[in-house]
Amino acid sequence: MFRAAVEMYRATGYGVYGDIINAYLKDNADKDYEERIALDGAIVYMSSTRNTNVTYCTKLMEHYMSRTEDKSNSANASRYLVESGDREESVLLRNLVELVIVDYIISNQEYATIEKNYLHYFCGRNPRSEICSELSHNPDAYAEFIVLLYKLSLSKEGE
Numbered sequence: 001m002f003r004a005a006v007e008m009y010r011a012t013g014y015g016v017y018g019d020i021i022n023a024y025l026k027d028n029a030d031k032d033y034e035e036r037i038a039l040d041g042a043i044v045y046m047s048s049t050r051n052t053n054v055t056y057c058t059k060l061m062e063h064y065m066s067r068t069e070d071k072s073n074s075a076n077a078s079r080y081l082v083e084s085g086d087r088e089e090s091v092l093l094r095n096l097v098e099l100v101i102v103d104y105i106i107s108n109q110e111y112a113t114i115e116k117n118y119l120h121y122f123c124g125r126n127p128r129s130e131i132c133s134e135l136s137h138n139p140d141a142y143a144e145f146i147v148l149l150y151k152l153s154l155s156k157e158g159e
Helices: 002-012 015-028 036-046 054-077 089-106 109-122 133-137 139-158
Strands: none
Touching: 002 015, 002 036, 015 036, 015 054, 036 054, 036 089, 054 089, 054 109, 089 109, 089 139, 109 139
16 A cells, blocks of 8 residues: 555645555654565655655665665675575565665665676576576566666766
């Protein structure tokens, strides 16, 4: 319901959706968002052009950046320079998407390097030395992967 309310609030600006969002965030703004739907809702809320609750956005961002920092530290310590080479490809891809979002917000060179390492992992620098098969069978994951490749190609043009 939180994600739906966030999308409707972003689209319409109606206060009834803002009330649902604020009621949810009152108890959950500092919780760990492991489920994708709640995490996506938080990201959309933080990036909305509508009036948002600064206190909740600050809590969400602090928690989100802490998650990303933990993943960054794990990636730096990993053999393949990703969070963990024994995780499922879909989890690694989702972690990469989160990293790209935070990198977009704070523009950090360390995160940009880790993003490139994730892409190297997906393109063959992994235990199986192949493009992750899940990407070829999952249209959503493949689309996210292509968007990330495009983003990195644009950032290279600017260097």
